[in-house]
Structures are given as structure tokens and as C-alpha cells.
Amino acid sequence: MPMAELQTAFDFPELHRKGSRQPAVICVGGGKGGIGKTLLTANLGICFARSGIKVVLLDADLGGSNLHTTLGMDLPDISLSDFVQRRVERLEDTIVDSGVEGLGLISGAQDFLGSANIKYTQKMRVLKRILKIDCDLVIMDLGSGTSFNVLDFFLVADLGLVMLVPEPTSLENSYRFIKSAFYRLLKHRETSRPILKLLDDAMESCNEMGIRTPYDLIRVVARLDPERGDVYRSLMLEFRPLLVVNQVRTPEDAELGMAVRTACRKYFGIDLDYLGSIDFDDSVWQAVRRRSVLLEHDPESAFSRSVWKIAGTIARRLRHIERPSGWLF
Amino acid sequence: MRDFREQNFYELLDCRVHATQQEIENAYKRARRFFSPDSVATYALFQADELKLLRQRIEEAYQALSDPRRRRQYDQEMGMTPGPLPSSPPSQPPVEPAGSQPAPDLAEAAVQDVGPEAEEEAAIEAPPVVEPVSQPAGDEPAEPGAPVEGDIETSSPDPHPEAASEAAASAPAPAEEAEQPEAVAPELDAPEAPEEPAGPSPAPEPPERAPMPEITAETEFSGALLAEIREARGISIERIADVTKINIYYLRLIEAEDYSDLPAEVYVRGYLKQVAQFLGLDPARVAASYLERKRAAGKP
Structure with a gap:
């Protein structure tokens, strides 16, 4: 399909302002570093901004932010930490112009050590304000790992993308990420002390109760409290991370998304929503080296085409969810 | 959703209860690929003994479902509504559902499953129970490269989503079933469910049944x-x-x-x-x- 067609093939009327001040929020996570989350975030931002809505990218990789670099920008002199440290009043005050029309950037905290260990109250303040940014769509780039901070940013979003590449290490991290995010979500909804304790134990891979999967966990919870078991089962049905497979080189790789979805459903009971894959593309790393944005400079590349497709699917998902649909507030 | 240890044969193969023989073949091949010992998707998730068990269960499922006589027997034992299938030969010309996507089996469905539209288009019609489904022929094994292509197709927005969903509502719409295989598989008790000594389950089905209410795209679910x-x-x-x-x-x-x-x-x-x-x-x-x-x- 020619690029022009792809680009005009969708616009996002459903994201245009409807009097609601609340932006849609999506985030790109996935457990492992270096798998392309930041690049996807930047390029999705451009897709959506091009389609005429107001987009803010937020670099939530608190310890190692570099979203600005993938947009070809120098390090902005204002960042999320200025809001966290109350040097500025409003989160909006930290938005800088990305050079692409309609696309703003909130750079990650760079300048103070331990920003990855941002305090709970500070974090909740940031998360609440993200949902009130004056724009149509916020796209967050998450850090690697499965720390509570990363998971909470994931859970605040209306749509959470989990990205993986066809490598065993990435798959292991992704499964751990999906499971941890689900347990974290349960923890936010739980008040009973014994069950909270159980959730903490379940996070450990070798726990005494022999809980290895969300299925196991729900069985144990249902024994303790059948009503909670019901609730957890319902939450499990509702929890649907979106899966993106990056760096696809072979036909087997292309099938990986389906295989992961099936395996995850059989083993965890969590049904992923497979968004699509992104073909491996040499021009990607070349663009990164040049610090140029691929979608801008090579819109016909396999990468650019994949990103447009994924953006289209995301737009349709957003049209059909009742917002806000994040898990935290 | 249930743990693979408790899944019925259809769930194990991720196919619908009314799957044609060809669909079962495809589902089985796919399951073998996905859960092969060197599949990177499962290696990171399942323990070796679990994978072995799952593979055994998949074999068991295939052996039962690929044999029409054993399959009928299994359906009966499990209290599944005896399907009118698989009498229609897979080579029969497809009854094109209105969005005229080729009939998906799961692998293809995954590709099509790109939007809530997919769910809408595949509107809720037709109880597979009563409907003599004639199975469209489009279920040759999914080509390895296919998902990527298909994605492009389905990512472009449907210019007439309403029309499509209305039309789909009145046409046989296997897409929905394939997309959510569990949705049609009547969930069954775990065969080994120990906490129910309550005796045999009631007779498979009463002879008289109320007619299935008609469901269209506008139906309100009261x-x-x-x-x-x-x-x-x-x-x-x-x-x-x-x-x-x-x-x-x-x-x-x-x-x-x-x-x-x-x-x-x-x-x-x-x-x-x-x-x-x-x-x-x-x-x-x-x-x-x-x-x-x-x-x-x-x-x-």
C-alpha cells in the first residue's frame, strides 16, 4: 500500500476534543531495555500529531531518559523533575516543543540521583496530573524492569502496550512484566491484610504457597475468600495488555505474537490483545545514529509502515474504551 | 478462562466447538508449533514438566477430535450440544459474511482481531447450537508470512463500519467464534473437580427448547x-x-x-x-x- 494511502487511511476523530479535558493515555512498556520502546513512543507520537490531535510524550524512564534524543532534540532544560521538586507549579509547565507540530515532550528527570526511586506520594501526584494534561493524547515511555514505579505508570494508562523482541531474554522479561503488572493491580484493589501478604509472596518466584501463575494465585485467594476469588477472576478478564512484537526478521518471528498470546492465556489466564509486529529494519539504527526521526525522513521504510498500522489500531481501541479506563484512579 | 490442566479438548486446541475437521487439523498443527519444546514463546513460561503435560493433552485432544466418531462421543459425554457439523464439506463454496473476510481460523483471526470492529462485525448472531453452519473454505494453513500482510488489510479502517456490522449480524459470522474460542465452548467442569460429589450431572439436554431469540446489531441485552x-x-x-x-x-x-x-x-x-x-x-x-x-x- 502506498504510504500516502496509509497515512490518510485513518484519522482520529474520536480523539478530537469533545469537551472533555481528560486526555487518552497510552504507555509503552515491556520489562527489558533496548528493545525499541522509546523509538516506538517517539514515532507513534508523530503519527498521532500528524493526524491533527494534540499529543504530549512523557519520558517516564526516570533513571535513563532519552526520548528527546530519538526526536533529534538536545536535552531540554526543563523536565519532569522540575515538577516533582516543585520548581514549577503545573506539569504542563514542563512541556517543551518537539519541533513537530502538535507534539510536546515532557523530558524525564535527569538531574537528580535516585529519580528512579521517586517517593510514593510524589509519584501519585505526577500520575494524577498526567491524567489532567491539557491535550488529547499522552504517550508514556516506560523504563525497563518491573519496579513498582514502572508498573504504576503502566497501570495508570488507558492502554498499556507490552513490547518484546524475538529473544528468550525479552520473552522472559515480558511474561514477568505482565504478571507483575497484574499482581500490582490486584494490590492496588486489595485491603485485606492476609491477601496483601499473599500477593507479596506471590511476587517471589519461589514462594511457599507454590503460586507460580495468576491462576494459582486466584485459586489460593478463592479458598481464603470465595468472594475475592470472584473479584479477581473478573479483574483478570478485564486486564488486557496490548502486545507488540518488534524486530521481526523471519516468518517464525511473525507468528510469535500469536504464540505468546496463546501461551499467556493458557498459563496465566491473561488474554493479551495482539496489536501487530514491526519488521526489523536496518534503517532504524542508522536513523538513531543520525539522530533523525525515521518516520519523518523515511516514511516508506518498513518500520514507518508498521508504526502507522499500529497507530491505526490503537486509535480504534481508544474509540471503543470508556475513558478513563486506567487501573489506578 | 481456565488453566490448561482443566481445559476441554476444544480449548486446548484453541478452536471452536463447531470447528470443521480441517480447522481441527490446522489448530493442532498450530498448537504443536506453539508448544514445541524449542518454541521461544513457551520456553520462557512453562516448566519442562508442565510443557510435557500440555503437549500430551494436546495430543489427546487431537486424537479424540480428529476422529468424527470419538468426537461425537466426547461432545456427548461433555454435555456439549451435539453439533450439526461436520457434515458440510470444507470444500463447499464459502458463504461470504458481509465484511467478506475469509473465514478465519484462530491464526487468521488473530490477524483480524485488530479492532473492536472485528467484534462488532462478527455480531452476535446465531447460536452455533442450532445453526447449520456451512463452513467457508478459507482455512488453508496460515502462511507464515500471512499475519503481516493481513495486518495491513485490517488496519485500514472500514469505510462503512455500521453497514458492515448490520450485514454481518444477519449473515453467518464465524469470525466471532474463532476469535474467542472459549466463547462458544460451553465451559465444563474440570473432570477431576473433587468438591462436587453431588452425583451425575443432569441428563444432557431436555428434548424441548425455547427458540433462540433473534439477535441483531441493535439488540439490547436485557x-x-x-x-x-x-x-x-x-x-x-x-x-x-x-x-x-x-x-x-x-x-x-x-x-x-x-x-x-x-x-x-x-x-x-x-x-x-x-x-x-x-x-x-x-x-x-x-x-x-x-x-x-x-x-x-x-x-x-
Whole structure:
């Protein structure tokens, strides 16, 4: 399909302002570093901004932010930490112009050590304000790992993308990420002390109760409290991370998304929503080296085409969810 | 959703209860690929002994389902409605559903499953139970490269989503079933369920059944309609409670649209989705439609 067609093939009327001040929020996570989350975030931002809505990218990789670099920008002199440290009043005050029309950037905290260990109250303040940014769509780039901070940013979003590449290490991290995010979500909804304790134990891979999967966990919870078991089962049905497979080189790789979805459903009971894959593309790393944005400079590349497709699917998902649909507030 | 240890044969192969023989072949091949010992998707997840067990169960499922006689017997034993299938030969010309996508099996469905549209288009029609499904022929094994291509197709927006979904509502729409294989597989008790010594399950089905209510794209899912569909499928409310573990009291309130004592909406939504799934309906649509009625009723 020619690029022009792809680009005009969708616009996002459903994201245009409807009097609601609340932006849609999506985030790109996935457990492992270096798998392309930041690049996807930047390029999705451009897709959506091009389609005429107001987009803010937020670099939530608190310890190692570099979203600005993938947009070809120098390090902005204002960042999320200025809001966290109350040097500025409003989160909006930290938005800088990305050079692409309609696309703003909130750079990650760079300048103070331990920003990855941002305090709970500070974090909740940031998360609440993200949902009130004056724009149509916020796209967050998450850090690697499965720390509570990363998971909470994931859970605040209306749509959470989990990205993986066809490598065993990435798959292991992704499964751990999906499971941890689900347990974290349960923890936010739980008040009973014994069950909270159980959730903490379940996070450990070798726990005494022999809980290895969300299925196991729900069985144990249902024994303790059948009503909670019901609730957890319902939450499990509702929890649907979106899966993106990056760096696809072979036909087997292309099938990986389906295989992961099936395996995850059989083993965890969590049904992923497979968004699509992104073909491996040499021009990607070349663009990164040049610090140029691929979608801008090579819109016909396999990468650019994949990103447009994924953006289209995301737009349709957003049209059909009742917002806000994040898990935290 | 159930652990693979408790899944029935159809769930194990991720195919629908009314799958044609060809679909079962494809599903089996796919499952073998996905769960092969060197599959990177499963290596990171399953322990070696679990994978072995799962592979054994997949073999078992295939052996039973690939033999029409054993399959009928299995369906009967499991209390599944005896399907009118697989009498229609797979080579029969496809009955094109209105969005005219080729009939998906799971691998293709995954590709098509790119939008809630997919769910809408595959509107809730037709109880697979009664319908003599003629199976479209488009189920040759998914080409390895296919998903990527298909994605492009389906990512472009449907210019006439309404029209498509209306039309789909009146045409056989296997897409929905393939997309959510569990949705049509009547969930069954775990064969080894120990906590139910309550004796044999009731006779497979009553001879007389209420006719299946007609469902279109505009259908509102009231409590009464859900009850009607349930009865048309010959499923007791006790059985839904039993399998989903939803309190039967709540199930009765839902059907009676007695909102006074229902829990918070988020739970009701979850219940509705489980019930819909059990009845082979589109969970998201049923939940949204029911809750809309509920909210409307809440207003003065």
C-alpha cells in the first residue's frame, strides 16, 4: 500500500476534543531495555500529531531518559523533575516543543540521583496530573524492569502496550512484566491484610504457597475468600495488555505474537490483545545514529509502515474504551 | 478462562466447538508449533514438566477430535450440544459474511482481531447450537508470512463500519467464534473437580427448547434476553454459577434486572462478561449494553 494511502487511511476523530479535558493515555512498556520502546513512543507520537490531535510524550524512564534524543532534540532544560521538586507549579509547565507540530515532550528527570526511586506520594501526584494534561493524547515511555514505579505508570494508562523482541531474554522479561503488572493491580484493589501478604509472596518466584501463575494465585485467594476469588477472576478478564512484537526478521518471528498470546492465556489466564509486529529494519539504527526521526525522513521504510498500522489500531481501541479506563484512579 | 490442566479438548486446541475437521487439523498443527519444546514463546513460561503435560493433552485432544466418531462421543459425554457439523464439506463454496473476510481460523483471526470492529462485525448472531453452519473454505494453513500482510488489510479502517456490522449480524459470522474460542465452548467442569460429589450431572439436554431469540446489531441485552438465550441453549443458571463461580444470587438479580443488591458496577461488568462468554455472546457488547440499560434505569 502506498504510504500516502496509509497515512490518510485513518484519522482520529474520536480523539478530537469533545469537551472533555481528560486526555487518552497510552504507555509503552515491556520489562527489558533496548528493545525499541522509546523509538516506538517517539514515532507513534508523530503519527498521532500528524493526524491533527494534540499529543504530549512523557519520558517516564526516570533513571535513563532519552526520548528527546530519538526526536533529534538536545536535552531540554526543563523536565519532569522540575515538577516533582516543585520548581514549577503545573506539569504542563514542563512541556517543551518537539519541533513537530502538535507534539510536546515532557523530558524525564535527569538531574537528580535516585529519580528512579521517586517517593510514593510524589509519584501519585505526577500520575494524577498526567491524567489532567491539557491535550488529547499522552504517550508514556516506560523504563525497563518491573519496579513498582514502572508498573504504576503502566497501570495508570488507558492502554498499556507490552513490547518484546524475538529473544528468550525479552520473552522472559515480558511474561514477568505482565504478571507483575497484574499482581500490582490486584494490590492496588486489595485491603485485606492476609491477601496483601499473599500477593507479596506471590511476587517471589519461589514462594511457599507454590503460586507460580495468576491462576494459582486466584485459586489460593478463592479458598481464603470465595468472594475475592470472584473479584479477581473478573479483574483478570478485564486486564488486557496490548502486545507488540518488534524486530521481526523471519516468518517464525511473525507468528510469535500469536504464540505468546496463546501461551499467556493458557498459563496465566491473561488474554493479551495482539496489536501487530514491526519488521526489523536496518534503517532504524542508522536513523538513531543520525539522530533523525525515521518516520519523518523515511516514511516508506518498513518500520514507518508498521508504526502507522499500529497507530491505526490503537486509535480504534481508544474509540471503543470508556475513558478513563486506567487501573489506578 | 481456565488453566490448561482443566481445559476441554476444544480449548486446548484453541478452536471452536463447531470447528470443521480441517480447522481441527490446522489448530493442532498450530498448537504443536506453539508448544514445541524449542518454541521461544513457551520456553520462557512453562516448566519442562508442565510443557510435557500440555503437549500430551494436546495430543489427546487431537486424537479424540480428529476422529468424527470419538468426537461425537466426547461432545456427548461433555454435555456439549451435539453439533450439526461436520457434515458440510470444507470444500463447499464459502458463504461470504458481509465484511467478506475469509473465514478465519484462530491464526487468521488473530490477524483480524485488530479492532473492536472485528467484534462488532462478527455480531452476535446465531447460536452455533442450532445453526447449520456451512463452513467457508478459507482455512488453508496460515502462511507464515500471512499475519503481516493481513495486518495491513485490517488496519485500514472500514469505510462503512455500521453497514458492515448490520450485514454481518444477519449473515453467518464465524469470525466471532474463532476469535474467542472459549466463547462458544460451553465451559465444563474440570473432570477431576473433587468438591462436587453431588452425583451425575443432569441428563444432557431436555428434548424441548425455547427458540433462540433473534439477535441483531441493535439488540439490547436485557436481563430477560440473557435468560432467554440461556434457556434456548439449555443451560441452567446453576450451571453458570457452578462454572463461573459467580454467586447464583447475583446471576438471578442480573437476569431479573433487580439492581438493588448488585455489587459495584466493575464487578457486575465482570460477571456480565463471564456470562456472555459462557453463552457464546460478545462479552464487551453484552456488558456495555446491559450496563447502559442499568444506568438509564437509575435515572429518574
